[in-house]
Amino acid sequence: MADKIFRVNMADLTTSIEDIPADWAGHGGRGLTSTIVSAEVEPTCHPLGQNNKLVFAPGLLSGTAAANSGRLSIGAKSPLTGTIKESNSGGTAAQLFAKAGCKALIVEGLPKADNWYSLALTPDGVTITEEKELIGQGNFAVVQALENRIEGKHGLLSIGQAGEMRLASANISIKDPDGSLRSCGRGGLGAVMGAKKIKFITVDPKDGKVAIAKPDAFKDANRIFAKALVDHPVSQALGQYGTNVLTNIINESGGFPTQNFTKGQFEGHESISGETMHDTIKERGGKVKHGCHQGCVIQCSQIYNDADGKKLTAGFEYESIWAMGADCCVDNLDHIAEADRIMDDIGIDTIETSVAMGVAMEAGVLPFGDGAGICKLLTEDITKGTGIGRIIGNGAGSVGRAFGITRVPVVKNQAIPAYDPRAIKGIGITYATSTQGADHTMGYTIATNILNVGGKVDPLTKEGQVELSRNLQIATAAIDSTGMCLFIAFAALDDEKCLPALVDLLNARFDLSLTGDDVVSLGQHILKTERAFNTAAGFTSADDRLPEFFYNEPLPPHNVVFDFSGEEIDTFWDF
Amino acid sequence: MADKIFRVNMADLTTSIEDIPADWAGHGGRGLTSTIVSAEVEPTCHPLGQNNKLVFAPGLLSGTAAANSGRLSIGAKSPLTGTIKESNSGGTAAQLFAKAGCKALIVEGLPKADNWYSLALTPDGVTITEEKELIGQGNFAVVQALENRIEGKHGLLSIGQAGEMRLASANISIKDPDGSLRSCGRGGLGAVMGAKKIKFITVDPKDGKVAIAKPDAFKDANRIFAKALVDHPVSQALGQYGTNVLTNIINESGGFPTQNFTKGQFEGHESISGETMHDTIKERGGKVKHGCHQGCVIQCSQIYNDADGKKLTAGFEYESIWAMGADCCVDNLDHIAEADRIMDDIGIDTIETSVAMGVAMEAGVLPFGDGAGICKLLTEDITKGTGIGRIIGNGAGSVGRAFGITRVPVVKNQAIPAYDPRAIKGIGITYATSTQGADHTMGYTIATNILNVGGKVDPLTKEGQVELSRNLQIATAAIDSTGMCLFIAFAALDDEKCLPALVDLLNARFDLSLTGDDVVSLGQHILKTERAFNTAAGFTSADDRLPEFFYNEPLPPHNVVFDFSGEEIDTFWDF
DSSP states (O other), X not given: OOOEEEEEETTTTEEEEEOXXXXXXXXXXXXXXXXXXXXXXXXXXXXXXXXXXXXXXXXXXXXXXXXXXXXXXXXXXXXXXXXXXXXXXXXXXXXXXXXXXXXEEEEESOOSSSXXXXXXXXXXXXXXXEOOTTTTOOHHHHHHHHHHHXXXXXXXXXXXXXXXXXXXXXXXXXXXXXXXXXXXXXXXXXHHHHHTTEEXXXXXXXXXXXXXXXXXXXXXXXXXXXXXXXXXXXXXXXXXXXXGGHHHHHHHHTOOOBTTTTBSOOTTHXXXXXXXXXXXXXXXXXXXXXXXXXXXXXXXXXXXXXXXXXXXXXXXXXXXXXXXXXTTTOOOXXXXXXXXXXXXXHTBOHHHHXXXXXXXXXXXXXXXXXXXXXXXXXXXXXXXXXXXXXXXXXXXXXXXHHHTOSOOOEETTEEOOSSOTTTSHHHHHHHHHOTTSSOGGXXXXXXXXXXXXXXXOOTXXXXXXXXXXXXXXXXXXXXXXXXXXXXXXXXXXXXXXXXXXXXXXXXXXXXXXXXXXXXXXXXXXXXXXXXXHHHHHTOOGGGSSOOTHHHHSOBTTTTBOOOOOHHHHHGGXXX | OOOEEEEEETTTTEEEEEOXXXXXXXXXXXXXXXXXXHHHSXXXXXXXXXXXXXXXXXXXXXXXXXXXXXXXXXXXXXXXXXXXXXXXXXXXXXXXXXXXXXXXXXXXXXXXXXXXXXXXXXXXXXXXXXXXXXXXXXXXXXXXXXXXXXXXXXXXXXXXXXXXXXXXXXXXXXXXXXXXXXXXXXXXXXHHHHHTTEEEEEEOOTTOOOOXXXXXXXXXXXXXXXXXXXXXXXXXXXXXXXXXXXXXXXXXXXXXXXXXXXXXXXXXXXXXXXXXXXXXXXXXXXEEEEOSSTTOSSOBEEEEEOTTSOEEEESOOHHHHXXXXXXXXXXXXXXXXXXXHHHHHHTBOHHHHHHHHHHHHHTTSSOTTOHHHHHHIIIIXXXXXXXXXXXXXXXXXXXXXXXXXXXXXXXXXXXXXXSOXXXXXXXXXXXXXXXXXXXXXXXXXXXXXXXXXXXXXXXXXXXXXXXXXXXXXXXXXXXXXXXXXXXXXXHHHHOTTHHHHHHHHXXXXXXXXXXXXXXXXXXXXXXXXXXXXXXXXTOOGGGSSOOXXXXXXXXXXXXXXXXXXXXXXXXXXXX
């Protein structure tokens, strides 16, 4: 079955299936969402208005047996940043979109009536149904209700109360194989879905399968590729401790942002570390190792139980733990897990929301260290849409503006995640130049700055950082198009067999003869497409800067500032 | 006594008096504040941070006997718009700054300690004093307390609770001759003063006087100039009905934005019109006619009493009455007056705050028409800094973002005032292209579009609007530098003796030989200086646009949209 473009117009509640334009054929995942958004969305449009579009695209290898290929990209103009946005996630949806023959789903327009809807996607197209029962409910209630409503396996994407309220930090949640949630977290795409009045989307590929042009070659390449992933020491650490293996490592580096980015080390780091978490999970009978989609060989996810042995949260990530932990000075892992569960339920980005809490703590809304207070604000204020709830639910920049705070760690209004750019300078270049606002996943220099993967670039000096970030951002844009999890990058950087095997997978899937150079060209092309959108939306190099305080306030313990000039940052785009 | 630059550094609590740099000598008022901000403020700095500066400058003719020359300009990078900002006001301060020999007061830095201060300016310089008693108090309490504290006449500039909270709509209030308040209202300059922890500034020129190079020529020119002002029919209407004479006129034109900019006429317009207000004031023993500064020959201000004959508010302007009235569908003038009084007291821009209320009404925070609800929100929420209070107190854009509303009438995040750009197209060009965000005073095309002053340009067609706005914006930038009230523009446009007399006043004051062409060049230079600042701050032509809904939603009764292309708008800058 040839892949198609599925289109839904919410203005007149019509749907269609279209052939793939020639320009789009070579794209998947982020490359495709960014291509479609650039082609069809007016860059100056209001992100929540009738002219924005929400685009879903599985990666080029999603739905195949290729290891770790289960990422779904979602794109739009972001209500948080005003830039183009792509956010990708695991869960079962990418594989099911691909198996349903859907290369991309484009949702456009706004409903005229004040109704809510759901979409059901199958190989035959999309059905739009009015939804009443689940409006106002959290994501877990949606998962549960649909388990009862729908027979058989299905993919599910939904928004919680945050998306319904069109909060700029609202995410889109994707069900994983165990009914836990993964999130397309960054940039407020849940608010775009909420503006379009879509509560959830189900995906049922029926007996659809992804065609492989050269099955034997594919199988061979996948064997080499999966082995490279499994063998890499970072993959192994991720499997053992989850992404939270980073807490002790980043704290040790002095780049672990603490107390709203005023310090680079957190006294309570041991209490929230991956090692502590691992032991706690074991004690309480949770799951230390867990994959967010079928075919994952790294398994960095886990299930974290409460003291009574009852499941509290899953997919409990380093960035979330850092943000509610060190940045808010909370050293109680159970409070952090509870907050993580609530945020998954109401469908809001854990990074953005927790960094916003840190700024709110600086503004005196609640004291630093008050983990129970965070949970209460989430439940009583954000879920209910009170004034302070909306201020925090619209992100760190929103809190800064509401309270006139100047120490607000955002770039293009998106919260800076778990690596301080003063002490880990490469990531600062990524934050500044990313087409999507501050986002570590856009060019994860931590690999080389801290983990010594792909070589070593001293995190505390300026030398080599721009080039490092550039190379990683280009590679990431390409990886994000394949449907591959970003964690293949460690093996790709260190194991010379990994990247050629990935190219072989693409060639075997589509009967192509791509080379590594083609992959680099693809990444460059995606970045330039995204940047052109942003430029037309009104962004300039003045937006490719970190907030003023990173230049003025030295970060202990290294007592360093971010010291790149604007001209130095701008050389990033010399390619 | 030669004029000097007075400088205050709040970081180390030092002050100095400096000679005027040659480049600044020919400037006053807005020309000088914009020149200084451009020269000394990093365009990308945080408006509330240590690198922004707050600049106060009387006009070139302020402090002289020239009619209507009592405007003070205040400039900074705006926390509301992120652009350069100049906001000017009457009151006694401009004349007293000039008489004290202060050509400009520059306040820089942020205090290190968590204390509040006041500044006292005399010809000998500025004294910084720690202030405790008045912190947390409204402007009227400050006025009253200082009447008791200080002997003799003094000028006073202060911030209310809004400025202390650094809300982006906070204004700086200036005492008028009767102890009422005038406001440098737009762009949140009160938040910059609050960030610098200055509660108020007193000005005492002692026996200082402004030197006039050619007193007889000055007197002759002033006689001609004042006669031109007094004779113009618009001046006379302003004296009789205040600026609120416009309510019936703009309503009749179909460009009177109603119910958050969904209609162009307000059913309740008669209840809030200038004519009704005039009769009500007369009945209740208020003052129909009143000047905001000595030497005003137009006297558009008034004192509005409540039903018991007690003073309720003063300087009750058309834009405030429109915004709380038609835009919020409130047809009770006493509610509007009460809200106006509260806003003067807490020190917040009436336009921005009332337009924000209209957006909040659309979001369901309170019903349209609820004047008592507006007063309660002002008193209970904005004054106290609750969540919803901060959302509204940060302006219309803030409310739109908090609630995910797309019909948000702002340009560069500043609220659009009382003239709908769909039905009065010239003003739409001013809103779009102004260097300061949406601001009718930057190029008041209403004069020619509606009042037939300076000719006639049909408000409903595109022809001639860009040129009209350009000419008026250039002229306004120059007028704003002289210290003249903008209302001299009506006479200047229609009476051929007026503008030459103004040039003669400048020549006689400084012993110059300027021509009308020099005035145009000055205006052009100021606009280009301001635009260069904004460009360096990251603004592009994409920011010189109206919100999407003006292009998509026809405005009744004319059922027109704003139909200028981006390219057409951008021709504004062809000079």
